[in-house]
Amino acid sequence: MTEIQTVTGATTPEQLGRTLMHEHLLIGYPGSDVDWVNPGPSRRERVERCVERIEEMKALGITAMLDPCPSDLGRDVELMAEVAQRTRFSLICATGLYKEAEGATAYWKFKMNFGSVVDAMAELFIRELTDGIAGTGIRAGIIKVATGHATLTPYEQAVFEAAAKASLATGAPITTHTDEGRYGDDQQAFLTGHGVPAHRIVIGHSCGTSDTAYHTKIARSGSYLGFDRFGLDLLQPDTERVAALARLIQGGFGRQIVVSHDSVWCWNGAPIPTEALEQMEKIWNPTHFLTRIAPRLRDAGVGEAEIDALLLDNPRRFFAGEPL
Ligand SMILES: [Zn+2]
Numbered sequence: 676m677t678e679i680q681t682v683t684g685a686t687t688p689e690q691l692g693r694t695l696m697h698e699h700l701l702i703g704y705p706g707s708d709v710d711w712v713n714p715g716p717s718r719r720e721r722v723e724r725c726v727e728r729i730e731e732m733k734a735l736g737i738t739a740m741l742d743p744c745p746s747d748l749g750r751d752v753e754l755m756a757e758v759a760q761r762t763r764f765s766l767i768c769a770t771g772l773y774k775e776a777e778g779a780t781a782y783w784k785f786k787m788n789f790g791s792v793v794d795a796m797a798e799l800f801i802r803e804l805t806d807g808i809a810g811t812g813i814r815a816g817i818i819k820v821a822t823g824h825a826t827l828t829p830y831e832q833a834v835f836e837a838a839a840k841a842s843l844a845t846g847a848p849i850t851t852h853t854d855e856g857r858y859g860d861d862q863q864a865f866l867t868g869h870g871v872p873a874h875r876i877v878i879g880h881s882c883g884t885s886d887t888a889y890h891t892k893i894a895r896s897g898s899y900l901g902f903d904r905f906g907l908d909l910l911q912p913d914t915e916r917v918a919a920l921a922r923l924i925q926g927g928f929g930r931q932i933v934v935s936h937d938s939v940w941c942w943n944g945a946p947i948p949t950e951a952l953e954q955m956e957k958i959w960n961p962t963h964f965l966t967r968i969a970p971r972l973r974d975a976g977v978g979e980a981e982i983d984a985l986l987l988d989n990p991r992r993f994f995a996g997e998p999l
Pocket residue numbers: 697699743937
């Protein structure tokens with residue numbers, strides 16, 4: 676039986692239940708830790724806020740969540756473990772590194788002056804997947820990689836190559852970040868070209884575009900698509916995300932889609948002005964899909980079983996590594 680690592684220990688894909696595949700307890704952009712004038716919420720406030728969010732999800736029947744924060748974006752696995760313990764909720768964390776434009780790249784780029792960093796990155800990812808993260812004993816359950824407003828940069832190619840190595844060495848799946856729903860096909864081609872089976876990959880933020888030909892290309896090549904930014908109207912209106920999702924389900928690709936919001940519950944520092952953030956959080960929160968998007972999918976003709984599969988069957992099959 677396939678095991679999957681949560682921040683509080685191993686479980687099975689069957690035991691996960693309804694799973695949101697991309698939400699964040701905490702994000703901290705590199706540099707936020709030096710803004711001591713605006714530190715963001717205290718540790719206690721962070722725990723309380725995250726517990727509250729998870730209780731709201733549990734009330735809707737959601738029992739698990741992936742927080743794919745890469746190691747260089749404020750990832751706090753001890754916060755995750757404390758919240759998971761308090762709520763008796765399955766939380767999966769990630770190893771991996773963020774896109775070049777917004778990650779903590781200085782260290783790796785300096786190191787690249789002396790040769791390839793792929794093996795060192797791969798060793799770090801593997802250790803986080805097998806031994807645990809930085810002495811905590813908390814193991815990552817997935818690998819996160821990312822690209823920005825262009826196809827893979829040389830730095831990102833190193834990260835992706837290391838991710839492929841770590842995935843093949845450990846059997847861990849991979850989830851990605853794309854901007855504007857672009858270059859996911861390039862990500863898929865790169866990873867499968869380095870030996871990762873397509874069905875072990877979620878191309879994240881695919882709902883950043885309504886381009887059904889792009890979605891279909893990735894789906895036909897055998898990966899999962901993350902429709903995982905519901906409520907982020909700032910980047911792409913939900914009307915577009917819903918219509919594109921309904922088209923894919925009606926086109927027979929419903930088994931290959933996972934859903935989420937990419938909501939962020941706590942920030943290091945203060946990257947978004949408080950008023951703007953409060954306004955955004957009215958719909959950009961982890962209850963939005965079940966309370967507001969599912970009814971719109973029903974109105975668009977999507978059946979109840981197909982909607983439920985997005986949360987239950989598809990994450991289970993992805994983590995179990997079952998062929999599509
Ligand atoms: Zn995210």
